Amino acid sequence: MEATYDAISDTGYSDLTIQDIADEFDRSKTLIYYHYDGREELLVDFLDYVMKQFRTMLPDSTESPQEELETLVDTLLPTTIDEEPFQVMLAMFELRVNAPYDTNCREQYRAVEDELNTLLVDILSRGVEMGEFENIDPEIEAELFVSLLIGTRARRLTVYDPKESITSLKEALQYHIDRITATPEGNA
Template sequence: MPVESRAIDRSAMLYREPMTTDLPDWREYREQGLSRVLAAAASAFVERGYDGTSIREIASRAGLSVPGLYHHYPSKQALLVGLTDAVMDDLLTRSYAASASAGQGPSAQFDAIVENLLRFHMFRRESSLIASRETENMEPDARAAYIARRDEQQRMVDDVVRAGVAAGVFDTPFPEDASRAVVTMCVAVSTWYRPDGPLSPDEIVRRYLAVARSAVGAR
């Protein structure tokens, strides 16, 4: 069934024993499961940007009349919020699952969380670009809610880097700066990755994970 957004189970938090049930396979990517209205909005926003897309065009792509589209979403802004909610639901669900599957050690958790960020920004490239590029077009309350969820992802990386420094497995003197640099690098993959490019996703993960571990001074 198509979904607009999903509730996130945050029981799989950092530094807990790995859980073996009720966790998604965070490395597995299928269709995103967007409704046809959100899928139509996503394709239009990728091609034309939020400002360049009309409600009439989204309705046409979805096979609906404009009044029919308004039955599902009251505005173009609501469509943007629905898309960014779906992106962050997906990302955070996968991030907590990756963390939980890695066990308690900060080094293994760092590797899993970074790998998840890299894979997400490859396999959810278009929706990730919408979320990152259209923030300025969100109304203030929606923007604040989106940024809070984006900050939640950043804190996961911050926490595991600080834990690694405390445990002596990372030796960066600037854990917060290193953490931000790693996340920025991972997010930027969505701007250049192409499925038909010269590097496979696994090779990109291997190379960029080496760079990320170097940034935090992994031993």
């Protein structure tokens, strides 16, 4: 998986071959084919690998719900990105585009979205219970946030250069967070 990460960082998704991965791997190309029928099957496992790493970066409940939500936005949508992580994020986006044609890929993305949704429901529910968020429906808001985050990430990857700031996009998400945040007089 690390060899795949390195190969994607160097060549990107569209030009990536098993040979590129083998060149980064300290074992033979034959071993890769022993475990995988081809590039797409390997990339579905790579998606799982990347998602497991991503999960370790998610906020924990030691922060306030609003801070957790803001940390999640910052984690998913860095304002600027170095070239190497950008190439990997772009490859994951390109892999997502294949999901309608690849059941395994679609299931992997659905699992990721379900996990993200569950995390958001938890954050938003705790925020409502603590009076930090308005009396919103956490499940509906979570669905909205999943869509906003995925859509914003797609825009980030497709219309902005890696070093170009997406401050305006993040300000729009912060505006929504501020809208659902309870006002001090609403807590009284």
